[in-house]
Amino acid sequence: MSKVLIIGAGGVGNVVTRKCVSNPEIFSEIMLASRTLEKCEKIATDIGSNRVKTAKVDADNLGELVFLIDKFNPKLVINVALPYQDLTIMEACLKTKTHYLDTANYEPKDEAKFEYKWQWAYHDKFKNAGILALLGCGFDPGVTGVFTAYASKHYFDKMHYLDIVDCNAGDHGKFFATNFNPEINIREITQNGRYWENGKWIETKPMEIHKPIEYPGIGKKESYLLYHEELESLVKNFPEIRRARFWMTFGESYLTALNVLQEVGMTSIKPVKFKGIDIIPLEFLKSILPEPSNLGEGYKGQTSIGCQIRGIKDGKERTYYIWNNCEHEKAYNDSKAQAVSFTTGVPAMIGSMMILSGKWNGKGVYNVEQFDPDPFMKELPKYGLPWHEQIDQPLPVEK
Numbered sequence: 001m002s003k004v005l006i007i008g009a010g011g012v013g014n015v016v017t018r019k020c021v022s023n024p025e026i027f028s029e030i031m032l033a034s035r036t037l038e039k040c041e042k043i044a045t046d047i048g049s050n051r052v053k054t055a056k057v058d059a060d061n062l063g064e065l066v067f068l069i070d071k072f073n074p075k076l077v078i079n080v081a082l083p084y085q086d087l088t089i090m091e092a093c094l095k096t097k098t099h100y101l102d103t104a105n106y107e108p109k110d111e112a113k114f115e116y117k118w119q120w121a122y123h124d125k126f127k128n129a130g131i132l133a134l135l136g137c138g139f140d141p142g143v144t145g146v147f148t149a150y151a152s153k154h155y156f157d158k159m160h161y162l163d164i165v166d167c168n169a170g171d172h173g174k175f176f177a178t179n180f181n182p183e184i185n186i187r188e189i190t191q192n193g194r195y196w197e198n199g200k201w202i203e204t205k206p207m208e209i210h211k212p213i214e215y216p217g218i219g220k221k222e223s224y225l226l227y228h229e230e231l232e233s234l235v236k237n238f239p240e241i242r243r244a245r246f247w248m249t250f251g252e253s254y255l256t257a258l259n260v261l262q263e264v265g266m267t268s269i270k271p272v273k274f275k276g277i278d279i280i281p282l283e284f285l286k287s288i289l290p291e292p293s294n295l296g297e298g299y300k301g302q303t304s305i306g307c308q309i310r311g312i313k314d315g316k317e318r319t320y321y322i323w324n325n326c327e328h329e330k331a332y333n334d335s336k337a338q339a340v341s342f343t344t345g346v347p348a349m350i351g352s353m354m355i356l357s358g359k360w361n362g363k364g365v366y367n368v369e370q371f372d373p374d375p376f377m378k379e380l381p382k383y384g385l386p387w388h389e390q391i392d393q394p395l396p397v398e399k
């Protein structure tokens with residue numbers, strides 16, 4: 001039985017809080033803290049459990065974080081605020097000797113560049129303090145790393161080609177909205193694409209490479225090659241991988257709208273003067289777009305995210321596809337969330353469970369694929385994320 005502090009009361013924070021509440025044997029006391037106290041209170045009231053305490057915290061402020069952690073004294077901090085806060089929250093965990101978990105890697109605010117190097121640099125400090133930082137424990141990154149570790153453990157001697165495929169075939173009825181934090185989402189998809197091949201990164205123009213890929217239960221969808229953070233840790237932790245790519249689907253109207261916003265400068269992160277003050281166009285755009293936590297009601301359709309792998313087992317070629325499909329409507333009925341928040345919040349809770357139950361044990365900074373995937377995989381269907389696998393069939397990404 002452990003106390004846990006969740007930071008960030010957005011779409012993902014709502015799901016993690018609900019899932020922790022549903023698991024009282026592990027999470028005895030829960031505090032949800034965020035920049036806007038009312039958002040924490042709304043979630044806590046909606047859940048209606050007296051086990052959720054709330055607090056206001058600015059996670060960019062180390063002093064405020066340390067004060068809150070000292071006062072509540074959790075065993076683990078679950079960071080589901082924004083990637084900009086990762087390092088400050090890790091610092092606060094170090095100072096208070098508290099375990100740490102997040103779902104997105106650190107990104108400096110003034111440069112759209114996400115890399116693990118800043119967080120991996122904390123390994124020795126966490127090790128010496130006797131605490132664990134578990135990085136990237138949402139769905140992608142997160143479950144995709146666990147899926148890859150599971151494939152490696154049970155199905156391959158060597159994995160050579162990895163394709164992560166992420167499809168959202170849902171319709172929220174809005175003209176333009178992003179399924180997770182708009183600022184982070186738009187920064188991610190408007191930067192150059194990148195994939196790993198034969199020991200080096202190959203860079204592409206944004207959305208330059210695309211093709212239709214077949215998704216189970218959905219059909220063919222145009223899928224775009226993007227750079228995604230788990231590629232960096234997976235090729236490091238499975239050095240036998242010769243090529244690793246990440247594909248994501250986008251609808252035509254979404255891309256047209258994004259293109260217009262980009263062309264007129266609304267996605268820029270460089271300050272511009274507006275009525276005598278400096279504003280960042282992308283921050284302004286975020287403030288007028290729908291919040292990811294409000295998209296759930298009436299959202300139809302489903303997501304499908306998985307890993308398609310080609311490699312060798314017992315001297316023979318082997319293909320393997322493992323995936324989860326998640327319906328937006330089911331996610332809403334379960335947790336008042338759309339499927340993207342749901343598929344992120346559930347693994348964040350399961351990762352926390354792994355740490356607090358001692359099933360994932362380590363001192364230092366780790367990515368999910370470095371731990372035994374089996375206990376994590378066992379929990380996924382229990383909390384609403386069933387998975388399916390196909391062995392030695394043609395891979396949809398290669399068709």
Ligand code: NDP
Pocket residue numbers: 007008009010011012013033034035036039057058059060080081082083085103104136137138139140141142179180181182184291292293340341343344
């Ligand atoms: P939201 O924008 O819905 O929520 C973010 C929350 O963080 C908001 O409540 C916001 O507060 C809070 N916050 C922002 N800055 C601070 C701060 N300085 N101090 C305290 N709280 C702060 O985003 P999502 O819930 O969609 O995403 C949360 C995280 O999950 C992001 O890092 C995102 O990249 C990651 N993610 C990971 C995925 C994966 O599969 N691995 C998939 C989807 C998301 P306020 O309301 O006041 O702005």
